[in-house]
Amino acid sequence: MNNLSCSCGQQNPQGTDLCGGCGKPLVASENQQVLNMRYEGAARRSQTYNKTIVDQIWNFFSSVKVGIWIIVILLLASSLGTILPQEMYIPPAVNPAEYYQDQYGFLGQVYYELGFHNLYQSWWYLLLMAALTVSLIIASVDRFFPLYRSLKHQRVHKHINFMKKQRLVSETQLDKTANTEKWLNSLKGKKYNVRTDGTSILAEKGRFARWGPYVNHIGLIIFLIGGMLRFFPGMFVDHHLWVREGDTEVIPGTNGEYYLENHQFIVELYDENDELFQTAIDRAGGVVVKTYQTNVTLYQRNDDGPVGSQRDLQEVDSYQIRVNDPFKFDGFGLYQVDYKLHELNKMMFTVENDETGEMIGEFTVDLFYPEQQYDLPNDYYVKLQDYLPDYYLNNDGIPSTKSRIPDNPAFIFEVNSPNQEKKEVSFLTIGRNFDPTNENVYSIRLSDLETKHVSALIVRKDYTLPILVIGGFIFMIGLVQGSYWTHRRIWIQEENGKVMMAGHTNKNWYAFKREMAEVAKEAELEQPVDRTEDK
């Protein structure tokens, strides 16, 4: 492709708007009232090539217009996901298809059918995120390098047409010789970095603000890539762990290496009579939680013992896990997330002879580890025929259990007495004692029960966090760099007894104009005129 040669001798690549040397407007910019100074008028790849498919993809994603569309579509899509709750926020035990229809009617059904109940994990939402990442990369590369080169190689002396067509321009007729020293001092007084070439001056400050957008885009790219790494196995561990008081459980996700003992789970409430919080606590119905806390001890398994031997646990550390204060060890975090108070743990029963009123004996059923048979004094024994920890009647009317958590335990006991051939069957649920034959002599009664608190913890390990932190940090630096500093340039040059001053900034023109006016006043030059303002 032919280069564009400028009258100053500079060879410019195709697509250049303003000569890279003297700034003279080339073909395309000749008729502009005020020069378009974006990217210093340098040639960008996306504006130059459009032949191959690679060029076209590059041009598509390098366009800011496309970038904005991606942002707007992402914004609208995100808002769709908040119309109804996402699947992760509906009750865990329900069937989502039914739940959305029951709760929200037709709208809910459509929402579910369209997959909006899992919108943020949908393929198209992730595709939008990916498109945003690609756009960020290509648009930044396309602009950064030409801009960087232009600003690095910019010359002090500019073509007269470049000066004339800036937005802020002042022209002064000189009646004596030029007082360059005065101009320089007034510029330096405003903290400009000044370069000279003969009598021409280029004053510049805050150039580093121009890199802000690229720095923050790099940060965002790192952040988004970090977020995508989550989909690789091993980068991310997320498990639930329910531990009862007094129990020791293996910590999931640690390959059986770590165990956790729950000594105690504590729920602390605010004092109802607290003077300061009284009104608020009353409004909340008298119950406001102050603390959720699990006191735990962490054990590590000793691998020295022979395989299959009794597990040999070595105490590592103890901690009080609270909300906002997770327990960290070996890259893992244990977070307090949920609890269950007074979960049934053991039930005590008595066996009585209904005819004589004689007490036969007592036995205790561990609801998590029930035994098959309970021996009573005098050769009586009770067999546990069936045990349903969470009893309900299923659709066919048959007693079943919903889970293995003893929320509503039911038992079928068989009482064996040495005096009777017949085995008596009793069916027990909480508050009910059911005798199927109505001929039982011995009855079983619930006499006592034991409950325990259960603490729910989340086990987390996230190797992507450092990448996200770095990405977020770079992003913030770039954002501040680009927002809180401005790049300002003032050119002053003299030709045939006429002094020309021109100014350019990348933002906040009003404040810049004010500064330039002060410089002009001090330098004894005419006040600058804003050429975009209506006369």
Add this chain to the structure above:
Amino acid sequence: MVELSSNLLLAAFFIYIFATIAFSITIYYENSKSVNKTKRWGWISFGLACAGFLAQLGYFVTRWIAAGHAPVSNMFEYTTFLGLTIIFAFLILYLIYKKPVLGIFSMPVGIVIIAYASVFPSEVTPLIPALQTYWLHIHVITTAIGQGILGVGFIAGLIYLIRVVDQSKRSKQTFWLEAVIYSVTCAVAIAITVGVFSLNNYSVTFNWINEWEMEAQLEYELPAIVGPYEGELITADQNRFGPLLETPSWMNGVESPRKLNTFFWSILSGSILYLLLRFILRRRIAAAIQPILKNVSPQLFDEVSYRSIIIGFPVFTLGGLIFAMIWAQIAWTRFWGWDPKEVWALITFLFYAAYLHLRLSRGWHGEKSAWLLVIGFGIIMFNLLFINLVIAGLHSYA
């Protein structure tokens, strides 16, 4: 201490009103071109605004001392604090541009927001476990400051629009501008309405099933236009007014029937106030304000609005997304969980990002850019007020 704190807030409220009046006087002198008086009154107004700001800062500090945590933990506290940050952002931008016009708009917006806070229960609340960390202070305060600065961007955009929109004939622009002003009147009117009824200690109580499916009582401080879903008046209140309607069952925010009722009242009282103003002024409200702005340079206010956004956007991003993610990682085990409030913070971020790109690369200056800022502030208000009405997410604390 709590009482002292409330008195300081009340004092701040009145000083802000005086400051607004002082700014109006400044504008009067500015428009009649008396330079010295403009300058003097400019400083008086600014001084009053600062005094109000300090009084409210006093409210903030004393309440912090009394409660043992920063007063940003419920809707009342957050909303008053947002008012404070708008005033704060205004003070900064006033120092840069020294335009009293910004004052006669920013001060009332701050006042309205603080007054609107009185709609929410104002007592000191104890902190639930998830809030007991210094991240509460860092995250919420930074976010509010960011939103306050973005809010001043909206105010400057509004000034721009009132200045440039052609009021000689009806158009889409005049309609939407009136719509914005109507929303502000609604906020003013509801604050007045709540004030009147609370002076009379009005209350009406319902038995209802709350958002956690528990039987509870719900007290309204306003007559019930809309009652709770399947709610019943308690026996003592049987002869009280209402309810005419029932809250739909899908509104699951914390105490949403009461909020919906307040919303209905704000529409009702706002409409009355707005129509009254229209009746008195005999033209569009924006048309009535326009002459005051005749000496305002639109270009300048275009820049003020943009500058507010570039100052506020990084602050909002830091508080509303970055600090939010750090805290979410500590308290909720994950930095991002697609909670509605989180999503709307992201939407706010994306919206202002789109604004900046449109402005920088597509040349959306002036009117287009000002309308965008109106929408942007609408998103912020939506996230503050409406998300809590409909959804009982992780962020519903009031």
